[in-house]
Amino acid sequence: PVAETQSHPSAPGIVQNNLFKIMEHLVKKICLLLVLAGMTTGALAQDGIVRGKVVDKATGEALMFANVIVLQTDPPLGTETDLDGQFELSLPAGTYDLQASYIGFPDQVLTGIVVVAGETTVVDFFMESQVQELNVVEVAAERVDRSEVALIALRKKAPGITDNLSAQEMARFGSANAAESMKRVTGASVQDGRYIVVRGLGDRYSSAQLNGMPLPSNDPYRNSTQLDLIPANLLDNLITSKTFTPDMPGNFTGGNVNLNTRSFPEEATFQAGVSLGYNTQSTLRNDFLTHQGGKWDWLGYDDGTRQLPEIFQDPEVVRQLTPSLYIRARSKEATAALLDQTSRALSSQMAPTTMTSLPDHSFNFSLGNQYKLFGNPLGVLAGASYKRSFRGYNDGVLAYEELTDPNSEELNTFYDLTEARGLDNPQLGAMAGLAYKFGGSQKISYIALYNHDAEKLSQTMSGAYPGIVSGGGVFESRALLFRARSLMTHQLAGEHVLGQSGIRLDWGLSTVQSSQDEPDFRQFANTYKVQPTGDTTYFISPAEYDLPYHFFRSL
Structure with missing residues (x-):
């Protein structure tokens, strides 16, 4: 009790004394700062400000980063103009000479600039260009069309309406092929990840060129080229023309896409890249749908596993393979033997299996250099790319409903199916080129371009299909597809300037071999109750849907 009466009464007094000391200390600090501020203001008041602008007298354009110096100071005191061509100097009162200098203009000196303490003096420099005739100097260089700046200049000079994409921009957006790059073009869209549609017109109204020469389609049902075959890392630029000019083919209405391959380097270059991708829906899934294939499926090539068996290449055997063969086989032993032999020659797998899908991955490299051949430059360029991606899902829904009766309150279901699919998509591309310059104004070049793309698709569907299946029951369907597409292009081109006339002659020869192979596409449908x-x-109902089949096609 005694200790308590001694401690509590003294606490307020101690706190009050501490507050007084803190306030006294703060007041002293503030007074000191005010004195220093007054001294600084007095010192600054002794200086004056010189402010102005440096402009081009002919155009009125501000000259940024021009140098402005005071000639009377040692060492020289100066500054540079900002983005608006403006500058500012703080100088003691007096009279000065200022000098402005800028590349391409002679130096300009303004004398007798009076600076008054505490005031601002405005001084502007109007720079005049000076023409001086020199000896002719000719500089020759290859135009680089890989950057955005170069393509903007190219677009300004184009006689028609164009949209351009540079290699720099395609790399920034991570475009893997030309089709993905086309998504960045205004007014253009891509169907099925490969076919171009410009200004809403179908693919039949669009055309494609490679280095200014026609590029055909390898799909018998489409006029548009499958642009996903061409890797973006092998392109210099992509130019989409939406209006006609005399140097273009006359068979397009929507747009013409010109793919220009990489130009030849002026010095040794080497580039390489590796990438990995992860998709939450289809990466590292142990239920990813697939089917048995060959040992080269990962590269996109069939090793012969799916090729048409030799027995089906016999015309006599093919003649007997009619839809009623299985009925005749019931009564004829030879026909039954033929049915057994041809059936066993085909793959027995008609339904997908599962695997663990890998992460998406890709590799690419390119190299080039320039050498001397007979005293003239020879450019060499080569590149290759490989990409493999996995896409799939297990909970897709395919449904179609229609209103058959205007008075009905419900839609009539044509089909309502649950879909699962897995797509393994390897892509391989390579390019090699040579260019030889001679005579100062002549150039001959050769380019070989190869692209290969494969799709290994495994699919299942099940559900109600009242549109074709009668009597109820659950409809099931399975599909196994391997489609390989290839494009092989050879181009020989020349660029020539004829004498002193300045007339330019460009010519080109091109051959393109396009192929699409679908070996052993299998489909199996049935119904169960x-x-x-x-x-x-x-059971299987042939009157309502196809019997299980194997389909072979090569184009």
């Missing part, structure tokens, strides 16, 4: 007894009955 659960009986009241709990048993499940499986």
Whole structure:
């Protein structure tokens, strides 16, 4: 109790004394700062400000980063103009001479600039260019069209309406091929990841060129070239023309896409890249749909596993393979043997299996250099790329409903199916080129371009299909597809300037071999019903859908 009465009464006094000391200390600090501020203001008041602008007298354009110096100071005191061509100097009162200098203009000196303490003096420099005739100097260089700046200049000079994409821009957006790059073009869209549509017109109204020469389609049902075959890392630029000019083909209405391959280097270059991708829906899934294939499927090539068996290449055997063969086989032993032999020659797998999908991955490299051949420059360029991606899902829904009766309150279901699919997509591309310059104004170049793309698709569907399946039941369908597409291009071109006339002659020869191979596309459909007894009955209804089949196509 005694200790408590001694401690509590003294606490307020101690706090009050501490507050007084803190306030006294703060007041002293503030007074000191005010005195210093007054001294600084007095010192600054002794200086004056010189402010102005440096402009081009002929155009009125501000000259940024021009140098402005005071000639009377040692060492010289100066500054440079900002983005608006303006400058500012703080100088003691007096009279000065100022000098402005800028590349391409002679120096300009303004004398007798009076600076008054505490005031601002405005001084502007109007720079005049000076023409001086020199000996002719000719500089020759290859135009670089890989950058955005170069393509903007190219677009300004174009006689028609164009949209351009540079290699620099395609790399920044991570475009893997020319089709993905086309998504960046105003007014253009890409169907099925490969076919171009310009200004809303179908693919039949669009055309494609490679280095100014026609590029055909390898799809018999489409006029538009499948641009996903061409890797973006092998391109210099992509130019989409939406109006006609005399140097273009006359078979397009929507747009013409010109793909220009990489130009030849002026010095040794080497580039390489590796990438990995992860998709939450299809990467590292142990239920990813697939089917058995060959040992080269990962590269996009079939090793012969899916090729048409030799027995089906016999015209006599093919003649007997009619839809009624299985009926005739019931009564004829030779026909039954033929049916057994041809059936066993085909793959027995008609439904997908599962695997663990890998992460998406890609590799690419390019190299080039310039050498001397007979005293003239020879440019060499080569590059290759490989990419493999996995896409799939297990919970897709395919449904189609229509209103058959205007008075009905419900839609009529044509089909309502659950879909699962897995797509393994390897892509391979390579390019090699030579260019030889001679005579100062002549150039001959050769380019070989190869692209290969494969799709390994495995798919299942199940559900209600009242549009074709009668009597109820659950419809099931399975599909196994391997489609390989290839494009091989050879181009020989020349650029010539004829004598002193300045007339330019460009010519080109091109051959393109396009192919599409679909070996052993398989589809198996059936229906099943659960009986009241709990048993499940499986059956095939040929009158409502196709019998299981193998389909081979090569174009």
